[in-house]
Amino acid sequence: MYKIAVLGDRESVLGFKALGLDVHSAETVEDGRKILHRLAKDGQTAIIYLTEQYAAQMMDEVKKYKDEVMPAIILIPGKAGSMGIGMQNITDSVERAVGADIL
Amino acid sequence: MPTTTVNATRMELTRLKKKLRTAVRGHKLLKDKRDELMKQFLDLIRENRDLRRRVEEGMMRAHGSFTVASALMSSEMLEQSLLYPKQSVDLNMKFKNIMSVNTPVYQFSTRSENSGDIYPYGFATTSGELDGAVDALSSVFQDMLKLAQIEKTTQLLAEEIEKTRRRVNALEYVMIPDTQYKIKYITMKLDENERNNTIRLMKVKDMMLEQALEEKRKETAAALKLFENE
Numbered sequence: 481m482y483k484i485a486v487l488g489d490r491e492s493v494l495g496f497k498a499l500g501l502d503v504h505s506a507e508t509v510e511d512g513r514k515i516l517h518r519l520a521k522d523g524q525t526a527i528i529y530l531t532e533q534y535a536a537q538m539m540d541e542v543k544k545y546k547d548e549v550m551p552a553i554i555l556i557p558g559k560a561g562s563m564g565i566g567m568q569n570i571t572d573s574v575e576r577a578v579g580a581d582i583l
Numbered sequence: 584m585p586t587t588t589v590n591a592t593r594m595e596l597t598r599l600k601k602k603l604r605t606a607v608r609g610h611k612l613l614k615d616k617r618d619e620l621m622k623q624f625l626d627l628i629r630e631n632r633d634l635r636r637r638v639e640e641g642m643m644r645a646h647g648s649f650t651v652a653s654a655l656m657s658s659e660m661l662e663q664s665l666l667y668p669k670q671s672v673d674l675n676m677k678f679k680n681i682m683s684v685n686t687p688v689y690q691f692s693t694r695s696e697n698s699g700d701i702y703p704y705g706f707a708t709t710s711g712e713l714d715g716a717v718d719a720l721s722s723v724f725q726d727m728l729k730l731a732q733i734e735k736t737t738q739l740l741a742e743e744i745e746k747t748r749r750r751v752n753a754l755e756y757v758m759i760p761d762t763q764y765k766i767k768y769i770t771m772k773l774d775e776n777e778r779n780n781t782i783r784l785m786k787v788k789d790m791m792l793e794q795a796l797e798e799k800r801k802e803t804a805a806a807l808k809l810f811e812n813e
Contacts, residue, residue, distance in 0.1 A: 499717075526689065549685055554734055562643065574628055576741045
């Protein structure tokens with residue numbers, strides 16, 4: 481059995497508690513980084529939903545886990561709205577695979 | 584062009600020919616793999632974009648309702664309401680093999696039987712907007728899970744395609760021409776040696792013939808002299 485974690489600022493992730501997900505709120509990016517590493521290493525968490533606001537400041541960490549099967553770090557828009565990083569990631573994937581953005 | 588020197592021997596030639604055959608075969612196989620991966624990838628990436636757009640819209644709706652709810656309720660109340668979730672989600676992960684790339688397939692099961700009854704709080708003290716927010720989140724959750732699966736799959740596929748593409752290119756533009764050049768070099772060198780040898784043999788034969796002839800001539804001359812003297 482694996483867990484699904486949600487990581488972000490308190491207000492953005494609070495709602496996911498109602499769905500029964502493993503909610504972690506971080507006040508600062510530094511906290512977020514620590515929690516992300518802890519979650520990624522525990523071998524229990526298969527999916528981590530991370531708010532774009534935090535992801536923007538820890539791109540290195542996100543990239544590090546990109547080629548691993550577990551965990552899948554999926555960016556979601558925080559309460560301030562979408563920053564387009566999630567979409568940009570898709571474009572990056574295309575560029576990586578094809579060599580050019582063909583879509 | 585190869586920078587290393589090659590041994591111009593028949594053994595090396597056989598080895599290189601074998602290597603070339605393997606390289607050509609590997610190149611063809613890897614190219615097929617790349618094409619198939621690319622096909623799967625392009626299908627998935629379109630789905631990924633649509634799904635992400637849908638999830639982001641759904642999330643924004645949920646965040647909107649949530650913001651209103653948090654304006655209407657105190658933050659302590661809000662947190663208290665959501666503190667003990669009624670529902671819990673179990674995630675099962677299996678792997679699907681796409682062209683030797685292990686991609687995750689998520690299956691999730693919710694623990695509460697009634698999917699309509701997800702509100703972990705009483706309705707008396709909470710705002711209706713909170714219901715809306717939780718509702719919006721739970722309706723977008725299915726898509727979020729699917730998004731996680733597809734996005735991870737595309738990321739893993741992208742990595743594998745990149746790797747395969749590099750390999751194909753390395754084989755096509757470096758390894759195969761290199762080996763072909765070496766084979767050509769050795770063949771030419773060996774042919775040259777062969778000709779050298781033939782020429783040498785011909786030369787030796789000529790020399791031996793000449794020697795024999797000379798000897799014969801001497802013999803004849805000696806015989807003639809003997810004959811004249813008698």
